[in-house]
Amino acid sequence: MAQFNDTSAEIPGTPCLICEHGGLAFCGPGPGDADEPSRLSAMLGQVNLIAHDSVFREGDPATHLYSISQGAVKLYKLLSDGRRQVTAFLFAGDFFGLALDGGYAYTAETMTPALLCRFPRRKLEALFAEVPRLERRLLGLAIDDLAAAHEQMLLLGRKTAREKVASFLVMLDRRAARRGHHGPAVALPMSRSDIADYLGLTIETVSRTLTQFRRDGLIGLPDLGHAVLREADRLRQIADGG
Template identity: 40%
Template sequence: MSMNPIKCHSCSARASRLCSSLDEDAIYELDAIATRIEVSKGNYIFQEEDPSSYVYNISTGMGYLERLSSDGRRQIMAFLFPGDYIGLIPDPIVNVSAGGLTDMSVCRWNIKDIENLIDKHPEFEHRLRRIGNRVLATTLDQLFMLGCKDAREKLAFFLLQMEKRQLVALGEIETIHLPMTRGDIADYLGITVETVSRIFTRIKKEGLIELPDSNEVVIKNRELLEEIAEYNGIDY
């Protein structure tokens, strides 16, 4: 984990929900109080037990938010895409860790500094609230998925969600790239690795998807997949 000076105006996440709330002048203030962190694949941005007086914005790379139980069970709360914001202000982040699925560049701010920025730029507070609203809406979708769907529906939901997020964050649409392992997917969907693998095989046989390799998915029958997932998707 190293730190470097950054330049917001040339940042690839400049258009992210957090940063785009500020105009060209104000962005320099955000820049001035930011720290750029490089996190390599498999390492953590922060962990549950960390002091957590920071908030973060993903610049490049992908990651996940997870929570572990004392006996080792794991729930992935979200997969993180470039532009994603993590953090609660002024409340500290609660009981989650953020890890890297790939090498990542992450911007980090001290909560206190952000609070000062809020005082100067009220529209920033507004934006933070909007981001929070969106996260809540996504999390409710996920709650519904975990509580009501069976394994096949869960995987369909997951694939469509990943496709949509990838489209918005990266602009790629041909194939869905899955930087996470089957185990990560399992922990996101509340099922086991073996079940994830079996369902992949099954929906491939059903002609719903193709698997050029295990980390690339091409949707062949979107209509049916959407019907199975019952996923309309919130706009990211």
């Protein structure tokens, strides 16, 4: 585990695809500052991973900051007996790996083949002095993550299975739209087991709830990897406790 795919292990200097992603990630170009992206791309490296490969593990020294160029990644934490909590699903344009000297707080694993950009933490910190806007951006992204974490705590602590699954589908749909995916179906690159561990449920409960939504005409399930939100408004209502 944790090996990088041989085909293109690391390509320093190659321009980062996510820099084209409209500023979603921290390496995106900012207004009136054309110099910064080139400085960043000069220090970033790309890593190409196969599906179900681990990027780093909880407790590993936090050497790099990652940004997803292509593919999907999940973050999770484990209890000693193997119980797992998936804390985030990430897609193109998202970043992860923000950590202090204590090491990464979670394990990061690809769900699909993925192309990641990564930045050495040390070099990035040195660059902060020259480009303060960078650190501001990173702080903003951390605050976004924090808000998402609080929202997930509300879900885990206080929502029913039905509300959790509805929230999950609505969240994926909203984020897919933000990335420009406006097709009828939302992609589910994660397994039922991943979904269960994200929502604090079992795979059986996730499966049963999805089936019930399908029977009620709220969603379509054309195949295991996709869901169609037929009654998105109703799902949003369920997600918020209605």
